[in-house]
Amino acid sequence: MAHISIFVGTVNGGAERLSDDIAATIKQAGHSAAVITEASLDDIKNASNILIVTSTTGQGDVPSNLAGLYYALNSSFPMLTDKPFGVVAMGDRSYGDTFCGAGRSFDELLRDLQAKPVGNRLEIDACEDFEPWPVTEPWLKAWLEKLPG
Numbered sequence: 001m002a003h004i005s006i007f008v009g010t011v012n013g014g015a016e017r018l019s020d021d022i023a024a025t026i027k028q029a030g031h032s033a034a035v036i037t038e039a040s041l042d043d044i045k046n047a048s049n050i051l052i053v054t055s056t057t058g059q060g061d062v063p064s065n066l067a068g069l070y071y072a073l074n075s076s077f078p079m080l081t082d083k084p085f086g087v088v089a090m091g092d093r094s095y096g097d098t099f100c101g102a103g104r105s106f107d108e109l110l111r112d113l114q115a116k117p118v119g120n121r122l123e124i125d126a127c128e129d130f131e132p133w134p135v136t137e138p139w140l141k142a143w144l145e146k147l148p149g
């Protein structure tokens, strides 16, 4: 059984609703999960498995409820060596180059901190996927299967 800490970045609540569905599915699969909406540096340092679920705001920016964690990681740069992680990025392709910018930034930062990517980042385009769950569910099931241990 794995414990997964889900770090949510949201402006209008979509990523939080998706995180709740993700947590319910993780529990149904026999694991445990916690959804964290106001994360501290210790939350991520102490996490066994990290799942970032974030929308993008501004011009490729991390939502403010998750931005504090992003900047704290970037400035204090704690090594997260071999800590398994995944990223679910919600965005809108009509924003062009900044599509899913927050999820992409987190993915890059966690790799820089030597955390261990499990599978590929999921990018959800609000223009195409009006409901995020149908694309997230198969991704999540595959991600759980790839999780070490």
Ligand SMILES: Cc1cc2nc3c(=O)[nH]c(=O)nc-3n(C[C@H](O)[C@H](O)[C@H](O)COP(=O)(O)O)c2cc1C
Binding pocket: 009, 010, 011, 012, 013, 014, 015, 016, 055, 056, 057, 058, 059, 060, 061, 090, 091, 092, 093, 095, 098, 099, 100, 101, 126
């Ligand atoms: C003001 C604003 C700025 C946005 N900027 C971007 C962006 O730069 N890139 C992107 O991919 N999506 C962008 N989006 C789209 C959101 O990330 C997308 O609609 C997401 O599903 C919202 O999730 P939330 O309800 O959790 O905030 C923006 C949306 C708003 C309202």
